[in-house]
Amino acid sequence: MKTHADQDVLGKVNIIRIKGETAHSEEDIVVREHTLSLYLDGRLYTQMLCTPQHLQELAVGHLYSEGVIRSMREIAAINQPHACAVEITRHAPDSKAVHTSDAAAAPARTVTTGCGAQKSGAYAQLAERMQQPLPIAEKFSLRDIMEQARAFQSQSELFQSTGGVHACALFEGQEELFFREDIGRHNAFDKVIGAALLQNVALPGKWLLTSGRVPSDMIIKAVYAALPLIVSRSAPTLEAIEMAQAQQITLCGFTRGDRTNIYSVPERFEERM
Amino acid sequence: MKTHADQDVLGKVNIIRIKGETAHSEEDIVVREHTLSLYLDGRLYTQMLCTPQHLQELAVGHLYSEGVIRSMREIAAINQPHACAVEITRHAPDSKAVHTSDAAAAPARTVTTGCGAQKSGAYAQLAERMQQPLPIAEKFSLRDIMEQARAFQSQSELFQSTGGVHACALFEGQEELFFREDIGRHNAFDKVIGAALLQNVALPGKWLLTSGRVPSDMIIKAVYAALPLIVSRSAPTLEAIEMAQAQQITLCGFTRGDRTNIYSVPERFEERM
Numbered sequence: 001m002k003t004h005a006d007q008d009v010l011g012k013v014n015i016i017r018i019k020g021e022t023a024h025s026e027e028d029i030v031v032r033e034h035t036l037s038l039y040l041d042g043r044l045y046t047q048m049l050c051t052p053q054h055l056q057e058l059a060v061g062h063l064y065s066e067g068v069i070r071s072m073r074e075i076a077a078i079n080q081p082h083a084c085a086v087e088i089t090r091h092a093p094d095s096k097a098v099h100t101s102d103a104a105a106a107p108a109r110t111v112t113t114g115c116g117a118q119k120s121g122a123y124a125q126l127a128e129r130m131q132q133p134l135p136i137a138e139k140f141s142l143r144d145i146m147e148q149a150r151a152f153q154s155q156s157e158l159f160q161s162t163g164g165v166h167a168c169a170l171f172e173g174q175e176e177l178f179f180r181e182d183i184g185r186h187n188a189f190d191k192v193i194g195a196a197l198l199q200n201v202a203l204p205g206k207w208l209l210t211s212g213r214v215p216s217d218m219i220i221k222a223v224y225a226a227l228p229l230i231v232s233r234s235a236p237t238l239e240a241i242e243m244a245q246a247q248q249i250t251l252c253g254f255t256r257g258d259r260t261n262i263y264s265v266p267e268r269f270e271e272r273m
Numbered sequence: 274m275k276t277h278a279d280q281d282v283l284g285k286v287n288i289i290r291i292k293g294e295t296a297h298s299e300e301d302i303v304v305r306e307h308t309l310s311l312y313l314d315g316r317l318y319t320q321m322l323c324t325p326q327h328l329q330e331l332a333v334g335h336l337y338s339e340g341v342i343r344s345m346r347e348i349a350a351i352n353q354p355h356a357c358a359v360e361i362t363r364h365a366p367d368s369k370a371v372h373t374s375d376a377a378a379a380p381a382r383t384v385t386t387g388c389g390a391q392k393s394g395a396y397a398q399l400a401e402r403m404q405q406p407l408p409i410a411e412k413f414s415l416r417d418i419m420e421q422a423r424a425f426q427s428q429s430e431l432f433q434s435t436g437g438v439h440a441c442a443l444f445e446g447q448e449e450l451f452f453r454e455d456i457g458r459h460n461a462f463d464k465v466i467g468a469a470l471l472q473n474v475a476l477p478g479k480w481l482l483t484s485g486r487v488p489s490d491m492i493i494k495a496v497y498a499a500l501p502l503i504v505s506r507s508a509p510t511l512e513a514i515e516m517a518q519a520q521q522i523t524l525c526g527f528t529r530g531d532r533t534n535i536y537s538v539p540e541r542f543e544e545r546m
Contacts, residue, residue: 009431031435033456051431051438051455054464061467065459065494067518072470158324162304163527164486164508165324182324182331183306183510184443185487186338191327197345213437217458221338224463235437237456254436 008032008221009053011238016262018142018272023273028261033215033237036063037175039085049215059084133248134228138205140250142260142269144174145207149231149255152209154179166212168192170239177201185212189221196225203227210234219243231255236263275483281305282326284511289535289546291415296546301534306488306510309378311335322488332357406521407501411478413523415542417447418480422504422528424481429454432484441465442482450474458485462494478502483507487526492516499539504528509536 015028034052038045038059050058055165056078063069075085148171154160156167158181168178168188180191189210196203207229208222214236220243222230230244231252244251244264251263266273288301292478293434307325311318311332329351335340336359349360357362366524421444429440431454440463442452455462462483469476480502481495487509493516495503503517517524524536539546 010434022445029434031431031437048457048460050457050460053455054453054468057464057467057471058460059467060470061463061465062460064466064470065463065497067497072473135524158304161283161302162508163511164304180327180330182326183304183319183486184323187321187323187331187335189329190333190334190338193337194330194332195327197333197337198330200345213456222340224340235435237437 001228009051013238013241013263016266018258018260022256023271025273030236030238030241033239036084040068041087042085045086049217055084056080059086090216098174103225127217130223130247133246134226136228136265136268137250138228139270140207140229140268142271145229145231145252146255146258146260148174148176149209149233149260150257152179152211153256155179156211166210168211169209170196171209172205173205185210186217186221188212189218193221193225202261207231209255213237214240216240216243219247219249219251222249231260282486283322285294286514286536289539291419291531291533292537293531296544298546303509303511303514306512309357313341314360315358318359321543322490328357329353332359381393397443403496403520404427406519408432409501409506409521409538411501412543413480413502414540418502418504418525419528419531420443421447421449421535422482422506423530425452425484426506426529428452429484439483440486444480444482445478450479458483459490459494461485462491466498482528486510487513487524489513489516490521492522492524495522496520504533 009032011030011032012027013030014025017024017026018265026130032052034050036048036055036058038048048058048062059078060072060075067074079085127203152167152169156165158165159167165181165183166185166188167179167181168191170177170192178192178195180188180195182188182191192208193203196206204226206227208227210218211233213234214230214232216237216239218230219240227249229250233255234253236251236253240265241251248265249267251262253263254261278429280474281307284303284305285300287298290297290299294441307323309321309323309328309331311321321331321335332351333348337493342348346451352358425442429438431438432440438454438456439458439461440452440454441464443450443465446460451465451468453461455461465481466476469479477499479500480498482504483491484506486507487503489510489512491503492513500522502523506528507526509524509526514524514536521538523538523541524531526536527534
């Protein structure tokens with residue numbers, strides 16, 4: 001079995017690095033992402049946003065961690081052109097070993113495109129939205145936003161007591177509308193969006209602070225909600241930055257204390273850079 | 274529409290807190306998790322591991338972020354006994370608005386149990402494994418493990434250049450077998466497991482270092498691989514701790530410098546506590 005050759009995992013981008021009152025244009029290194037389509041016995045099993053290294057290992061480890069396979073003996077073949085296609089043997093050699101129930105010997109589940117279609121569905125509709133990059137209508141004050149980011153940091157009670165959650169907050173200008181925490185950064189994002197929908201607060205033009213990293217799937221959420229500004233305490237990926245640029249979403253990362261990196265559309269800030 | 278009352282989000286556990294040469298038993302506060310089953314028009318759409326607050330918001334925000342709904346007008350009803358059941362209108366009032374393609378007017382996707390079954394499938398097989406907690410055969414040296422944790426921290430090249438990845442390493446005693454990084458903590462875990470499988474390295478008895486948080490889905494992965502020791506730089510959830518205790522997996526969190534918290538099965542360490 002061949003190991004898949006490592007693809008490029010790093011990308012270079014031009015950013016504006018803010019530190020206190022200074023702003024410098026510089027080149028920065030960001031991590032790249034890859035969408036691995038994992039096919040099982042010819043059918044799309046799942047799609048995973050991942051780093052483009054060791055994709056065969058990811059495919060095999062994922063199937064193992066999900067209980068689909070119990071050992072390599074259950075894998076008949078792995079092909080990996082662009083996606084990752086795995087064939088598993090219907091009757092695994094070790095299926096008579098420790099785990100002998102019928103349920104265990106049979107394939108772990110009916111594999112449908114459910115999981116993959118989920119993403120594909122979102123992407124199909126996304127393509128529509130993507131034809132209309134967000135206009136640079138309202139401008140934002142970077143100074144005010146960084147002040148909000150500092151307050152945000154000290155706001156998370158759950159984090160302060162447990163260290164185990166992500167937080168997200170939705171703002172209208174300087175006003176914080178919703179602040180939500182969750183063990184998942186996607187969940188925290190979805191909760192502030194859901195809160196706005198349930199309380200009939202229009203999303204377009206609002207902006208968002210998140211404690212979590214920003215891969216492209218977070219920018220997709222921003223596109224759906226027409227949020228022109230995403231500010232993160234943590235790192236974006238190259239693909240997230242490219243998507244933000246294409247959609248004219250202003251993306252800031254590593255926003256901590258008096259520092260931030262502006263990865264896209266700095267024109268949306270009032271301040272001259 | 275009623276907002277779901279907040280459930281308890283914090284739990285108390287007894288831990289052993291290590292700092293340098295000292296070990297103290299104390300009570301600690303950890304975050305709780307909840308598995309939200311989201312039903313769409315009567316069929317299981319997805320299951321999400323989340324913090325047990327604002328579950329309606331999570332359901333609505335998730336459907337919006339995935340492009341399933343475009344506004345609250347598309348939601349006919351939300352019921353939430355234990356799971357979260359959403360009914361969406363087939364012909365949304367605003368479906369004639371901006372997005373008028375047939376694909377947009379129809380429900381976003383064929384909703385199957387694919388995503389939910391994924392987890393259910395894993396859980397069904399897990400129940401089998403769970404009948405056999407891991408024996409406390411081999412003992413580990415906490416001193417050696419914390420030394421490995423310090424080395425692990427400085428090992429991540431991708432993290433050091435981008436700040437945007439999680440890392441995982443699999444060890445046999447003091448020997449590091451595989452070190453993998455990914456934008457997803459689950460992916461990094463799956464990659465070390467996949468690496469071991471692909472290189473025919475037996476998993477039982479090995480132990481794992483992770484940079485990421487440890488909810489119960491990470492412990493499930495450890496149960497499948499029969500790993501007796503999981504050491505994290507970050508926080509576990511209450512449910513992860515309970516599962517680790519039940520399975521006799523030793524779980525350490527907040528392992529940084531000369532500090533760590535032991536959440537379960539300290540007997541696996543050679544050192545007297």
